[in-house]
Amino acid sequence: MRKTICIALALCALLLTACASRLPPLPDDPVIYRQGEITTTDEDTGCVTAEYGGKVFATYGVLRGRGIFRDISYAFGDCLGHVEGDENQRIYALAGQSPEEWLIEFYEGGMMEAPMVLRELGTLGGPVPECVESLQYEIWKEK
Secondary structure, three states: OHHHHHHHHHHHHHHHHHHHHOOOOOOOOOEEEEEEEEEOOOOEEEEEEEEEOOEEEEEEEEEOOEOOOOEOHHHEEEEEEEEOOEEEEEEEEEOOOOOOOEEEEEEOOOOOOOOEEEEEHHHOOOOOOOOEEEOOOHHHOOO
C-alpha cells in the first residue's frame, strides 16, 4: 500500500513538473501584482487577492484537466508578471479570456503546487469559462 501511494505521489509531481516546464516565461518587463486577502466582518474568507491598476482579483476556482492525464497546461495564456516580492509566484492570463477579468496564479518551481484561478471582483454574474471549476466561495454567490 505504501509503495502504491509513493508511486502515485511521484507521478503527480512528475505531471505537475512537466506542466510547469511548458509554461510561458516571465516577460522582460513584468507586471507586479500586490497580494492581499479578502475578509468580511463576520468571517475570514481565505480568499487571496492580486491587485494591479485599480483592479482586484480574488480566488475563484481551479482549472479543469483535459484528457486521461488531466492536463491543465492548455488553460495557461501569457505570463503577465508576478506577485510583489516573489518572482516565482507568477500571474498568467487565462487562455481565451480577457486578463482584465480572469487570471491564473501559479507558484513556479514548487512541488505539488496547484494553480488557482482568480476572477476580477466586478465580474460577478458574468459567464464562467469551461476550463474553470468554481470553489464556491461565499463572496462569489449572487446576492
